[in-house]
Amino acid sequence: MSVLAQLLSAVRDGGVEVVDLTAPLSERTPILKLPEPFANTTPFRLREISRYDDRGPAWYWNDFEAGEHVGTHFDAPVHWVTGRDGEDVAQVPPGRLVAPAVVLDASARAATDPDFLLEIEHVRDWEAEHGPLPDGGWLLYRTGWDARAGDQDAFLNADDTGPHTPGISPECARWLAEETRLVGLGVETVGTDAGAAHGFEPPFPCHSYFLGAGKYGLTQLRNLDRLPARGAVLLASPLPIVGGSGSPARVLALVER
Numbered sequence: 026m027s028v029l030a031q032l033l034s035a036v037r038d039g040g041v042e043v044v045d046l047t048a049p050l051s052e053r054t055p056i057l058k059l060p061e062p063f064a065n066t067t068p069f070r071l072r073e074i075s076r077y078d079d080r081g082p083a084w085y086w087n088d089f090e091a092g093e094h095v096g097t098h099f100d101a102p103v104h105w106v107t108g109r110d111g112e113d114v115a116q117v118p119p120g121r122l123v124a125p126a127v128v129l130d131a132s133a134r135a136a137t138d139p140d141f142l143l144e145i146e147h148v149r150d151w152e153a154e155h156g157p158l159p160d161g162g163w164l165l166y167r168t169g170w171d172a173r174a175g176d177q178d179a180f181l182n183a184d185d186t187g188p189h190t191p192g193i194s195p196e197c198a199r200w201l202a203e204e205t206r207l208v209g210l211g212v213e214t215v216g217t218d219a220g221a222a223h224g225f226e227p228p229f230p231c232h233s234y235f236l237g238a239g240k241y242g243l244t245q246l247r248n249l250d251r252l253p254a255r256g257a258v259l260l261a262s263p264l265p266i267v268g269g270s271g272s273p274a275r276v277l278a279l280v281e282r
């Protein structure tokens with residue numbers, strides 16, 4: 026039996042579970058809010074064209090509008106100034122969209138400290154227990170933040186000092202981006218950087234270092250608690266928007282049960 030036939034058989038018999046890591050996309054999907062004077066993205070919105078009526082008797086269809094960086098979405102290198110000469114989302118090689126994924130669980134720390142930042146030592150501790158980060162793979166950073174995704178205010182968790190959501194320190198972001206062979210970073214929060222990252226050096230270090238290194242980001246993931254620390258295969262499916270900086274994406278994980 027071919028490898029692909031074995032995979033399909035395993036999916037059908039439950040030996041391999043397909044776990045959906047994608048948040049539902051609707052007008053209630055939380056969006057990033059940048060402070061003045063910066064421009065902001067457009068929330069997701071459906072606009073009905075017809076629904077089996079005189080506008081179209083036998084068909085239902087909609088237009089939709091949304092920013093590239095709304096909901097569960099893919100960040101391409103060109104999204105950041107450090108990656109301005111890199112791939113746009115249509116240029117990402119399809120072979121890089123199927124890759125191993127590991128999960129680093131910091132949910133307990135994030136539960137007590139919404140500004141928690143992952144440091145190199147935390148990753149080293151994870152590797153000591155679970156083995157090395159995967160060559161050409163994704164680091165999925167589990168914080169439990171997906172539980173807040175149904176409430177924009179709770180998800181962004183902002184006060185008069187700005188958003189407070191967990192992330193990665195500049196030092197750790199640089200090390201992960203420039204000194205490991207990861208393909209990208211996936212998170213549960215609204216963006217790959219911590220809520221306070223506008224005040225870091227460099228600002229938004231995960232964007233700056235990962236996209237500057239020709240790597241990718243995935244945001245607003247969910248169900249990371251259903252994945253093993255290592256062994257899952259991640260399938261990321263951004264739309265190939267020509268010239269685009271990213272795209273809403275369906276993200277699936279294959280997990281052996």
Ligand SMILES: O=C(O)C(=O)c1ccccc1S
Binds near residue numbers: 215216232
């Ligand atoms: O890539 C994103 O969705 C994102 O988080 C972002 C977008 C634009 C500006 C800053 C940030 S921090």
Ligand SMILES: [Mn+2]
Binds near residue numbers: 099216271
């Ligand atoms: Mn983005």
